[in-house]
Amino acid sequence: MEEIKIVLNEKEIPCAWYNIVADLPFQIPAGINPQTRKPLGKDDLRAIFPEQLIEQEISRKKWIAIPGHVRDIYRLWRPTPLRRARNLEKYLKVKSRIYYKDESVSPTGSHKTNTAVAQAFYNKQAGIKRLTTETGAGQWGAALSFACSMFSLGCRIYMVKVSFHQKPFRKSLMHIWGSEVIASPSEFSESGRQILRHDPHCQGSLGIAISEAVEEAVKRKDTNYSLGSVLNHVLLHQTVIGLETKRQLKLAGEAPDYLIACVGGGSNFGGFVFPFVKEKLQKGTLKIIAVEPTACPSLTKGKYAYDFGDTGGLTPLLKMFTLGHKFIPPGIHAGGLRYHGCSPLVSALRYKGIIESVAYHQLEVFKAAVLFAKLEGIVPAPETAHAVKAAIDIALKNSRRPRCIVLNFSGHGLLDLSAYDKFLNGELKNYAYPLCEIKKALNDLPLA
Ligand SMILES: Cc1ncc(COP(=O)(O)O)c(C=O)c1O
Numbered sequence: 001m002e003e004i005k006i007v008l009n010e011k012e013i014p015c016a017w018y019n020i021v022a023d024l025p026f027q028i029p030a031g032i033n034p035q036t037r038k039p040l041g042k043d044d045l046r047a048i049f050p051e052q053l054i055e056q057e058i059s060r061k062k063w064i065a066i067p068g069h070v071r072d073i074y075r076l077w078r079p080t081p082l083r084r085a086r087n088l089e090k091y092l093k094v095k096s097r098i099y100y101k102d103e104s105v106s107p108t109g110s111h112k113t114n115t116a117v118a119q120a121f122y123n124k125q126a127g128i129k130r131l132t133t134e135t136g137a138g139q140w141g142a143a144l145s146f147a148c149s150m151f152s153l154g155c156r157i158y159m160v161k162v163s164f165h166q167k168p169f170r171k172s173l174m175h176i177w178g179s180e181v182i183a184s185p186s187e188f189s190e191s192g193r194q195i196l197r198h199d200p201h202c203q204g205s206l207g208i209a210i211s212e213a214v215e216e217a218v219k220r221k222d223t224n225y226s227l228g229s230v231l232n233h234v235l236l237h238q239t240v241i242g243l244e245t246k247r248q249l250k251l252a253g254e255a256p257d258y259l260i261a262c263v264g265g266g267s268n269f270g271g272f273v274f275p276f277v278k279e280k281l282q283k284g285t286l287k288i289i290a291v292e293p294t295a296c297p298s299l300t301k302g303k304y305a306y307d308f309g310d311t312g313g314l315t316p317l318l319k320m321f322t323l324g325h326k327f328i329p330p331g332i333h334a335g336g337l338r339y340h341g342c343s344p345l346v347s348a349l350r351y352k353g354i355i356e357s358v359a360y361h362q363l364e365v366f367k368a369a370v371l372f373a374k375l376e377g378i379v380p381a382p383e384t385a386h387a388v389k390a391a392i393d394i395a396l397k398n399s400r401r402p403r404c405i406v407l408n409f410s411g412h413g414l415l416d417l418s419a420y421d422k423f424l425n426g427e428l429k430n431y432a433y434p435l436c437e438i439k440k441a442l443n444d445l446p447l448a
Contacts, residue, residue, distance in 0.1 A: 004086055006099075006248040008079035013071055018239040020274040020345060021232070022062035025281065028232075028348050029319035032306060034446060040316050048217045048225040050126035053119065056233040064236065066118075073117045073150055077106045078240065082248035082406075087375040094395040095402040097254065100388075100409040101245045101272065104378060108173065110411030111268045112143035112228055115237035119226045120147035129222040130154030134184065134209030136264075137163050137335030138170025139381065139411055140228030145177035158184035158192075158212040161204035163335045169415045184209040191215050191312035205328045206339045211312030218314075229265025230309060230318070230343045238271020241408060246275050254404045256286060258394055261408035262386040263290040263299060263357070264336045266343030272408040273355070274345075280354060289394070290346065290357040291386040293365070295431040296329040298322060298342045299350050299357035301438070306447045307341055317446055320347040324441025330431040332362050333419035334382035340441070358390055361430040365389045366423040369413070381411035382419055 021028060031040035045054045056064060066074075085098040103111035123131060131153055135141030141157040148155040157179050164171065164183040174181050184204045185192035191211035195202050202208070210227070217225035227234060249256060259276060261269040273288050280286045290299050302321035309315035311325055322341040323329075329338040342350075349355045369385035371392070372378070380388050387407045394405055413420065422428045442448075 002084070003252065004084040006082040006252050008244060008247060010075055010079070012244070012247060013074050013078045014066065014240050014243040015071070016063035016065050017236045018243060018275050019059055019062055019064060019236055020277060021060055023278045026348070026352065028344055032317040034308070034313065034317050044316060048214060050122045050128060050224060052122040052125065053233050056236055057231060067121060070118050070121050074240070079244045080105050082245060085376050088372060088392070089395070091375055092392065092395055092399070094399045096395045096398055096405050097402070098391055098395055099249070099404070099406045101241060101406065102409045103241060103268065104409055104412035108139065108142040108146050109414065110139040110143065110381065111238060111241060111271065112140045113146060114240055114271065115228070115234045115267065116143035116147035117150065118237045120144070120151045120153055123224050123226070124151040124153055128153070128224045130156065131224055131226045132156045132158070132213040132216045133226045133228065134206055134213050135159050135228070136206050136338055137383070137416070138167050138174070139336055141179070141181065142170050142173040144226055144228070145174040145179040148179065149177040155179040156216065157181045158186065158209040160184055160206060160209050160335060161202070162331050166333070166418065167335070167415060184212050186212060188212065189215045191314070203331060205311060207311035207325055210310035211314050214310060214314045215312070229267040230341065232345060234267050235270035235274065235343055235345055238267050239274050241268070241271040242273060242275035245272065245406065249406065256406045257403040258287050258289060258405045260289045260291060260387050260390050260394070260405065262337060262383050262410060263292050263342060263346065264339050264383060265341070266346035268408050268410040270343055270346050277349065277354065288355040289390055290350070290355055291390040292357060292359045293332050293334055293337050293386065294359045294361045294433050295332045296323065296338055296340070297359040297433065298340060299347070300359045301433065302342070303442055303445070304347060304351050305445050307445055309341060313446070318344050320344050321350060322445070323438045324444055326444050327438055327441035330434060332431060333416065333428070334365070334386065336383040337386065360386055360389050362428060363423070363430050366420070366428060368392050370420070370423070378409070379413040379420070380409065381413045382416055384410045384413070
């Protein structure tokens, strides 16, 4: 009997995170201080990040030890299972084996907890009392709230206004773990007030919420900022996903032909695929595919250029695929994918042609998610559903070839059920690729 759950023992939780920078045959362009226009130094980051995370951000060391305390908390849900989607394979009548790495089993329901715990740990160690952050659909806000509660840190979360109202139960989770949740844009920050002056009904975006959270952290000595994606240290923490997957595939006697993950800021994608990239560079047959929404396709249609990570222009400039920091994506239900840019590490891999990207419309993504839930039982988060859709398409395209297809199941959708209700009632719509808005936003690139 073939196994459908490949599980590891607690002792097999990785002891170190993997830093892809050490294995890349090219340099990743450094961040830039927007005032001085010089490469970013440690001093530029000290106002909002603790020393250990700054070291990790710029490190070239291949392995970075995971502190015992962080590993102890990982033990609550890690290692996560690698599951085989047998029912889906049978339904599609394909010869491929489809596996999914199930990050939905974390206490907060997604991969975001992997970095939240690490970031809370290093901030606590540095004597910081509270953290601020942004959240879209609420997965990251919930994860950081959980982590802050583990380390008795205060936490204020600026939640994108459209999600604040669409996803009340993620807000409840954040409250249970003791965080304060504020609808962004808000009156709490100059960035928020400025936006509201121009547009009192603004629904918010991740870029705006980041500006509010960063502004507060810069102003308060006892407070740091924590980011749920994009930066090198965040993707580093997520490599536990790919490291475990590699071991699990080996146990199953498999070598992947396709690795697939959705991309917002790039953290679940990076964490899942980075440990495989060295082999891809050596052998080259593996295909690595990033999946995005058509409404916000930064890797697929964006420009590879320096841009701000936030709307208000408070962050350093990062070289990345971007749709322009002033672009406010349409209100798709995959709130975690509504980000104008993408991690510099993932962007560089895309620029060099090491990974590929595709984009899908909202309705086809929800259709694939419902099919997956019917066959495999787990309801995917709307973000995760993008990866599910791509895996189904690839399996169908290769229907006569026995491929090994592995996707990262970044989170469950049990707190996104109102979006599923709307889909089932025919109330969801597709958003066309917002060409005009993006063209306008790309005209505002800071170094253009
Ligand atoms: C379940 C889930 N998957 C994916 C993402 C996208 O983020 P990232 O690209 O950083 O993994 C999010 C973001 O909130 C998410 O909640």
